[in-house]
Amino acid sequence: MKSLQEIPWLDQAAANENQGLLHPRRIVPWRLNLYRIPWLRPLIESRWPQFLVRSLTLAGFVFTIATGLSGSIVGSHNFAIIFVWIAWWSALKLVFIPLGGRSWCSICPIPLPGDWLQQGGILSKGRGLGLNLHWPKRLKGSWLQSSAFLLIGLFSALTLTAPRVTGWVFVALFGLAIGLSLVFEKRAFCSYICPIGGFSGIYAQTAPVELRVIDKEICAKHGDKSCYHACPWGLYPVALRDSAACGLCMECLRACPKDNLALNLRPFGTDIGKARTANRLDSVRSLDASFLALVMLGSALAFTAVFVGPWGWLKSAAFAIGSLRWVGYAAAFLGLNLILLPGLFSLAVWSDRQSSKVRLPLKQEIANQSQALLPLGLFAWIAFTVSFALPKLGYVPGVLNDPLGWGWKLLGAGYTFWSPDVSGFSSVLQIILLLIGLFWSANVAWRLADSDYRRAGPIMAFCLAFSLGMLWLLIG
Amino acid sequence: MLLALLLPIPAAATNPTERTFHINASRFEYSPAILEVNPGDQVTIELTATDVVHGLSIDGYKLATTADPGQTARLTFIADRQGSFRFRCTVTCGNLHPFMIGKLQVGQNTLLWRAMLLSGLVLVGGTWMLKK
Numbered sequence: 001m002k003s004l005q006e007i008p009w010l011d012q013a014a015a016n017e018n019q020g021l022l023h024p025r026r027i028v029p030w031r032l033n034l035y036r037i038p039w040l041r042p043l044i045e046s047r048w049p050q051f052l053v054r055s056l057t058l059a060g061f062v063f064t065i066a067t068g069l070s071g072s073i074v075g076s077h078n079f080a081i082i083f084v085w086i087a088w089w090s091a092l093k094l095v096f097i098p099l100g101g102r103s104w105c106s107i108c109p110i111p112l113p114g115d116w117l118q119q120g121g122i123l124s125k126g127r128g129l130g131l132n133l134h135w136p137k138r139l140k141g142s143w144l145q146s147s148a149f150l151l152i153g154l155f156s157a158l159t160l161t162a163p164r165v166t167g168w169v170f171v172a173l174f175g176l177a178i179g180l181s182l183v184f185e186k187r188a189f190c191s192y193i194c195p196i197g198g199f200s201g202i203y204a205q206t207a208p209v210e211l212r213v214i215d216k217e218i219c220a221k222h223g224d225k226s227c228y229h230a231c232p233w234g235l236y237p238v239a240l241r242d243s244a245a246c247g248l249c250m251e252c253l254r255a256c257p258k259d260n261l262a263l264n265l266r267p268f269g270t271d272i273g274k275a276r277t278a279n280r281l282d283s284v285r286s287l288d289a290s291f292l293a294l295v296m297l298g299s300a301l302a303f304t305a306v307f308v309g310p311w312g313w314l315k316s317a318a319f320a321i322g323s324l325r326w327v328g329y330a331a332a333f334l335g336l337n338l339i340l341l342p343g344l345f346s347l348a349v350w351s352d353r354q355s356s357k358v359r360l361p362l363k364q365e366i367a368n369q370s371q372a373l374l375p376l377g378l379f380a381w382i383a384f385t386v387s388f389a390l391p392k393l394g395y396v397p398g399v400l401n402d403p404l405g406w407g408w409k410l411l412g413a414g415y416t417f418w419s420p421d422v423s424g425f426s427s428v429l430q431i432i433l434l435l436i437g438l439f440w441s442a443n444v445a446w447r448l449a450d451s452d453y454r455r456a457g458p459i460m461a462f463c464l465a466f467s468l469g470m471l472w473l474l475i476g
Numbered sequence: 477m478l479l480a481l482l483l484p485i486p487a488a489a490t491n492p493t494e495r496t497f498h499i500n501a502s503r504f505e506y507s508p509a510i511l512e513v514n515p516g517d518q519v520t521i522e523l524t525a526t527d528v529v530h531g532l533s534i535d536g537y538k539l540a541t542t543a544d545p546g547q548t549a550r551l552t553f554i555a556d557r558q559g560s561f562r563f564r565c566t567v568t569c570g571n572l573h574p575f576m577i578g579k580l581q582v583g584q585n586t587l588l589w590r591a592m593l594l595s596g597l598v599l600v601g602g603t604w605m606l607k608k
Contacts, residue, residue, distance in 0.1 A: 076574050161571035310562070310579040312505020315572050319504070391535075391564070392574050427559075428482050431591040438595055439602050446606045453603060460599055467595050475560060476588050 033214075033262040035253055044250050044263065047123050050106065058109035061170065063403075068167025072405020078163040079403035080170075082395045085160045090389040092200070093381050101204030105197060105247035110173055111190050114181025115232060130182040135192060141288035145198025146295045150337060152195055153299045154330050157306060157318035186234035190247060201244040202292050203378045205271035205371075206440075210243050210264045211252070218260045230255035237261060242271035244289070269440065272371040273447040286367030293373040294345060297466055298337035300380040304473040308387040344465075345370070348458035355454040369459050372445040376463050379437025380470050383430040387474055390426065427475045434474075438467045481590045487558040487583050492516035499523050501530035501543065501565070504572035512581045513555045521551045531566030534580055540566050558583040 034040055043049050060083075068080030075081040096104040120126030152159060159165050177189040190197045213219055219227075219238045228236040230251040237252050253261045305311070306318050317325035346362070349369045353359055360368070401411040441463045442456075449455035495517050500507045501524065513519050523532050525543040532549075533540035536557055543549040565576035 074568055075571050076568055157572060161574075307575045308562075308577070310506075310509040310577050312507065312509055312576070312578075315504050315575055319572055395574075427587060431482060431587075431594070432479070434591075435594060435598050439598050442599055442602050443606065446603065451606065453607070456603070460603070464595060464599055468592055471588060471591050471595065475591065476585065 030267055031262070032265040034265060035261070035263045045254060047254070050250065051123060053107045054109055054112055057107050058112055061109040061174075065167050065170045065174075067403050068163045068170065071163055071403065073163060074405065075161040075163055076392075076395050077399065077402070077405040079399045080163045080166045081161065082392075082399040084166060084170075086389050086392050087396060090385050092196070093385045097200055097203045098207060098378065098382070099209075100248075101207035101209045101243050102197075102200045102247050103209065104200055105190065106249050108190075108196075110177045110194070111181065111187050111232075113174075114178045114189070115187070117178065118181045130185075132185040133183055135184050135188045139192060142192075142198050142201070142292045143288045144192050145195055145201075146288070146292045148193060148195035149198060149292075149295055149299060150334070153302055153333055153337070155321060156303065157315060158321055160307075161319075187232050187247070191233060191245065197247075198292055199296065202289060202296065203374060204243045204246075206269045206374050206378055207243065208266055208268050208270075209248070210240075210266050210270065211237065211246050211248060211250075212240060212262055212264060213237050214260050214262050218258050222258060222260075224257075226255040226257060227252035227261065244271075269375065269444070272374055273444045274371075275368050275448050286370075287363050290345075290366050290370035290373075291342065293370045293377060294341045295337050296377040297373060297380065298333075298341045300377060300384055301466075301469055301473065302333050302336060304384050304387070304470065308384065309473060345373075345462055348462040351458035352449065352455045355452065356449075368448055369445065372441045372448060372459050372463065375440035375444065376437045376466060379433045379440070380466070383433040383437075383470065383474060386426050386430050386433070430474050431471065434467050434470055438463055479594075481594050482587070485586060487515035490514040490516060490583075492518065492554075494518045494520070496520040496522065499532070499578070500526050501532070501576075502526040503528065503570045504565070504576040506532075506563075506576070506578040509578040510581065511579070513583075515555060515558045515583045517555045517582075519553055519555050522548050523551065524548045528569050529567045530569055530576075532563050532578075533566045534563040535561045537561065537580075542567055555580075555582045559587055560585045 035044055064080045064084060067078060071078045071080065092104055116122050117129045118132075120128035155165075159169055173194075176193065180189045180193070181187070216238055219225075225236065228234075231237075232249055232251060233245065233247050235245055235252075237246075240246060248263075250263070253263065306314055313325075314329070317323075317329040320326045346366060349366050350362065352369060353362060353365050356365075397411065402408045403410070442460050445456045445459040445463065446453075449459070492514070495513050497508070497511050497519070499511075499521060511519075511521075521532065521541075523530070523541055523543045525545050525547065527545060529542065529544055531540060531542040532551065534553075536559075537553060539551055539553055541549040541551045559582060561580045561582065563578045563580055565573055567573075569576065
């Protein structure tokens with residue numbers, strides 16, 4: 001691993017924080033440092049509460065693999081399918097990300113065994129295993145996370161419904177996380193591969209939680225940089241410009257001898273709406289985040305059409321992996337995500353740029369303007385979840401009663417499927433959610449365009465077109 | 477105030493008629509999957525399962541029926557609620573069973589048009605507010 005002194009950007013990280021902004025950071029007065037709340041501090045400071053929760057999620061993860069591989073082959077009767085794709089995935093989109101950013105990452109079990117091997121201990125560090133190589137520069141950013149999400153989309157009709165496939169996917173993720181932790185330094189899997197990490201990270205920028213340095217001067221004078229050495233993600237907290245990469249593991253808070261780090265509650269969307277001037281490298285890196293944001297929009301449209309729409313032929317095509325029909329579905333899915341949406345968005349940004357007095361490079365403009373896609377995407381996924389998961393919550397008691405589908409009656413009764421009737425309110429709720437996302441995105445586009453409606457117009461039109469598409473799919 | 481646009485509105489008066497739909501249910505598809513009727517129509521659905529046992533329940537109508545393979549089940553009701561309603565399979569029929577869905581369209585889907593109008597208003601009104 002590189003020594004801290006070898007990292008070229010480190011000395012200037014604090015300075016770059018403000019230099020990187022076209023406009024000074026918006027003054028956001030409201031912050032509540034949760035780490036200063038007396039009853040909460042010990043819970044964060046000690047590794048035990050987090051370790052206990054992660055032990056539970058690890059046990060749940062292993063149980064999910066076991067039920068996926070050996071339980072009922074009927075998805076709606078299998079714990080793995082219902083708990084992963086109905087309960088957990090819904091909780092992620094409805095609670096963890098909107099309210100806690102990457103809070104799921106702080107209790108995710110997948111990197112745990114790799115961490116233990118890498119650091120040579122469970123709660124304390126010993127002589128770890130692994131080569132500790134640097135992650136290849138060419139593979140940095142979220143390009144691989146976007147690709148992993150596209151793979152999920154291509155095979156979603158099978159992965160989300162076949163217990164064996166879910167089980168093997170989880171085994172593969174587990175193996176990959178462990179393998180990468182033995183080859184590369186820090187959490188390479190979480191930072192560059194995990195599609196859920198990409199999904200959580202991009203929308204964490206809208207969430208009301210952040211981990212930040214309190215006083216950068218104190219960090220500048222502190223030679224040890226103990227926070228950087230403690231961070232399993234390889235982040236230096238002073239350099240955090242947004243909450244996309246921080247997994248909220250709290251190790252930096254525990255390591256800081258100056259008590260100079262804060263876990264803040266903040267207003268929603270604090271990270272977005274700031275135009276950045278960046279060097280070429282940053283610009284290229286930001287472009288990967290723009291691509292990820294567009295993949296999330298495209299996937300929301302595709303998932304809604306496949307799982308909530310009335311088109312049986314589309315479901316059958318998405319399910320018949322390897323058939324000609326599936327090839328057609330895959331081509332349409334990839335065309336939507338790789339050509340149509342990026343093309344339309346680039347066109348919108350190009351139009352915006354034509355009206356701009358200060359013309360930044362197109363790539364940089366795309367990177368800036370894609371911030372407007374975040375609220376839109378987050379609320380589209382929440383609206384999709386209302387249709388996708390709520391009518392199927394009735395399956396949860398059934399799989400708790402008989403998780404393996406072996407005829408058990410753990411809850412003492414024979415549960416039959418019960419479908420909550422959400423038709424009375426779900427449509428109106430989905431409309432309101434999509435309207436909130438649209439309004440918020442328009443607000444971000446407006447700020448990024450310096451309150452110039454000619455500049456903001458094309459981005460707003462793109463957001464409106466996406467919202468109308470989601471409305472048609474959900475309530476049409 | 478704009479959200480008042482989403483309140484239910486009474487259905488436009490039409491002459492109720494009797495309508496019969498024959499639906500073939502196979503994994504994981506209804507054919508036809510989209511039924512369009514007028515408010516007040518007496519609707520009969522003849523559901524035939526072509527491969528395994530399938531069911532049909534309509535969101536918001538509290539109606540359900542089940543058809544064995546090769547058999548036809550009937551469901552008759554008055555379409556007294558306007559709007560777009562999903563109908564779903566009620567018998568586990570395979571991997572995509574939870575997503576075997578069709579659509580019953582009763583009258584115009586005014587909620588969709590109103591929501592689209594509202595989206596435009598939110599954008600225009602929001603921009604106007606931000607401009608101020």
